[in-house]
Amino acid sequence: MVSPSPGISRNRALRGAAAALVVLGLLAWWLLPIGDSTPSGAVTFSTGVKSGVYYQYGELLKEDLAADLPDVSVTLKTSQGSPQNLTWVATGKADFTIATADAVSNYITEKKAGWERLRGCARLYDDYVQLVVAKDSKIRSVADLRGARVGVGQPKSGVRLVADRVLEAADLDPATGVREVFAGIDKMPGKLERGELDAFFWSGGLPTTAVEDLSKRFAVRLVPLDPSLVARLHAAGPSGTRYYRSAAMPADAYVDAPSAQDVPTIAVANLLVTTDRMDAALTEGFTRTVIDSRDGIGKEVHSAQLVDLRTAIYTDPLDLHEGAVRYYESVKP
Numbered sequence: 001m002v003s004p005s006p007g008i009s010r011n012r013a014l015r016g017a018a019a020a021l022v023v024l025g026l027l028a029w030w031l032l033p034i035g036d037s038t039p040s041g042a043v044t045f046s047t048g049v050k051s052g053v054y055y056q057y058g059e060l061l062k063e064d065l066a067a068d069l070p071d072v073s074v075t076l077k078t079s080q081g082s083p084q085n086l087t088w089v090a091t092g093k094a095d096f097t098i099a100t101a102d103a104v105s106n107y108i109t110e111k112k113a114g115w116e117r118l119r120g121c122a123r124l125y126d127d128y129v130q131l132v133v134a135k136d137s138k139i140r141s142v143a144d145l146r147g148a149r150v151g152v153g154q155p156k157s158g159v160r161l162v163a164d165r166v167l168e169a170a171d172l173d174p175a176t177g178v179r180e181v182f183a184g185i186d187k188m189p190g191k192l193e194r195g196e197l198d199a200f201f202w203s204g205g206l207p208t209t210a211v212e213d214l215s216k217r218f219a220v221r222l223v224p225l226d227p228s229l230v231a232r233l234h235a236a237g238p239s240g241t242r243y244y245r246s247a248a249m250p251a252d253a254y255v256d257a258p259s260a261q262d263v264p265t266i267a268v269a270n271l272l273v274t275t276d277r278m279d280a281a282l283t284e285g286f287t288r289t290v291i292d293s294r295d296g297i298g299k300e301v302h303s304a305q306l307v308d309l310r311t312a313i314y315t316d317p318l319d320l321h322e323g324a325v326r327y328y329e330s331v332k333p
Helices: 006-031 053-068 082-090 101-109 156-171 188-193 208-215 229-233 239-243 280-292 292-299 302-306 322-330
Strands: 041-046 072-077 094-100 118-134 149-151 179-181 198-202 220-222 245-249 263-276
Touching: 041 053, 041 082, 041 156, 053 072, 053 094, 053 280, 053 292, 053 302, 082 094, 082 118, 082 198, 082 245, 082 263, 094 101, 094 118, 094 156, 101 118, 101 156, 101 188, 101 239, 101 263, 101 302, 118 156, 118 188, 118 245, 118 302, 149 188, 149 229, 156 198, 156 229, 156 263, 188 198, 188 208, 208 220, 229 245, 263 280, 263 322, 280 292, 280 322, 292 302
Parallel strands: 041 072, 041 094, 149 179, 149 198
Antiparallel strands: 094 263, 118 198, 118 220, 118 263, 245 263
């Protein structure tokens, strides 16, 4: 019998060791996570004024995000509303936000800073345009606002955007037809109560806490917005006006200020917005929590009950973020 030479044995040993290393490497690849399996980091969520629905929704969503994404730190940032929210997200001062579709369209049409980076994550709930007056006011329609002191939101708010458009649709020049007062939902109810305003516009989910609180201490009512205003808005020209639609607020939307019947108004969808800079895994997780938290948040914020997986993907005029696409693909029936 011929014994193998030392050189051959050594080669076989080296080949065996190499094979073992390959097997161990494959095993490690199989067992260990590749990339960031769990999103981590810090994000800023731009909301709205503290007495509005955006902020209330953001506070509750932050709690759910902490449970679902424990390695992600979320900071809430107040704002004047949709236009400012979009500016902050598009320019990197915030990472996620909520904004109305008309404000998003306006931002894109005007090609404001960073407009091309904006992406959608989900369609959330609708905002309802609410024109609030004292119960004994003679104001019965938008046309009756001529010469009146009208709260239209803060200068960089979505409320002002829609209020000015509604006034124009009713043949009232916002600059000369009424006396505009720039104040947020945190200030307008008090001004109406003290007689410093004759009416104020608000665009938000139902019920809005600030309006609800006002109705408990001061008799108010909602002024109907005639459906013909929507047709005029659509014909006005700006692309954002096509996102307005006729709607009705339930007669008991505000228990302490009930109407004899449902109140005609204008509605516009809210979108969860980020940019193409945001990590896909984090965006996927963020979107998942938004959808999954609907029922829990809805117990506190009625508007959240309207978040619907079947319509959440419709974020027009924004393309869906890659991470949001991953989420919706993962939950396809």
